[in-house]
Amino acid sequence: MPAGDLFAGPQRHDIDDAVRAAERLSGLTFSVYVGGAEEEFRAYAERLHSSLPAPATSVLVVVDPAARLLEIVTGAEARRLISDEEARLAALAMQSAFAEGDLAGGIVTGVQQLAEHARRPETLHTTDTEA
Amino acid sequence: MTVSQLATRVLAETPATWTEPEPMTWLEVVGIYVGIPVGLFVLISVLAVAGSWTRGASSRSELALRSAPQWFGAQPTEGEAGTRPSEGDDDTGEEKGGVGARW
Numbered sequence: 705m706p707a708g709d710l711f712a713g714p715q716r717h718d719i720d721d722a723v724r725a726a727e728r729l730s731g732l733t734f735s736v737y738v739g740g741a742e743e744e745f746r747a748y749a750e751r752l753h754s755s756l757p758a759p760a761t762s763v764l765v766v767v768d769p770a771a772r773l774l775e776i777v778t779g780a781e782a783r784r785l786i787s788d789e790e791a792r793l794a795a796l797a798m799q800s801a802f803a804e805g806d807l808a809g810g811i812v813t814g815v816q817q818l819a820e821h822a823r824r825p826e827t828l829h830t831t832d833t834e835a
Numbered sequence: 836m837t838v839s840q841l842a843t844r845v846l847a848e849t850p851a852t853w854t855e856p857e858p859m860t861w862l863e864v865v866g867i868y869v870g871i872p873v874g875l876f877v878l879i880s881v882l883a884v885a886g887s888w889t890r891g892a893s894s895r896s897e898l899a900l901r902s903a904p905q906w907f908g909a910q911p912t913e914g915e916a917g918t919r920p921s922e923g924d925d926d927t928g929e930e931k932g933g934v935g936a937r938w
Binding site: 710711716719720723724727733734735736737738739740745746749750752753755756757758759762771772773774775776777778779780782783786787788791792795796798799802803811 | 903904905906907908909910911912930931932933934935936937938
């Protein structure tokens with residue numbers, strides 16, 4: 705692991721896998737940003753979210769390990785699938801893992817929980833059949 | 836009584852030139868027999884715990900401070916992230932949802 709990297713190779717792989725699986729499961733766009741902020745944390749997280757390619761359908765998880773801060777930002781469309789209460793539950797799970805020093809595990813857990821909450825229900829008979 | 840016994844008794848007595856010390860106050864007694872052991876216990880405990888606190892916190896914070904920001908999944912479009920929404924942004928300006936926390 706290169707000096708100064710928060711995550712080892714397998715950890716980065718796990719987080720990438722979790723993000724891709726979450727996108728397949730929910731149909732939303734998931735992003736994770738791990739780093740510091742030079743301004744008020746929520747405002748910074750929302751600014752990052754707004755700079756994403758598709759903010760309305762994006763879920764952004766921002767983690768500042770140095771300041772021990774976590775923000776989950778959901779876009780206008782995404783929040784219809786993931787309520788603030790569900791985001792709070794995911795944040796709680798992440799907090800527990802972070803408190804134990806498991807940064808990568810906490811991120812994976814949080815992303816998985818958010819995706820589960822936003823899971824698209826299976827629909828049957830959605831194609832029109834000709835009479 | 837033998838000469839040796841007499842000499843022993845004489846050597847065992849305190850010299851007459853010594854002054855009689857004043858008796859210790861109860862505060863001095865408590866301070867010496869209770870305060871010093873308790874103080875040592877507290878000092879050693881603090882030193883034992885503080886070492887792990889500072890070492891753990893500094894190593895974690897130092898690593899976090901030295902690490903460059905990392906993105907996973909979708910990332911902002913070209914340009915400084917967070918400066919302004921990209922063109923074609925479909926964020927209608929509705930209030931964003933989510934939650935904040937700290938650990």
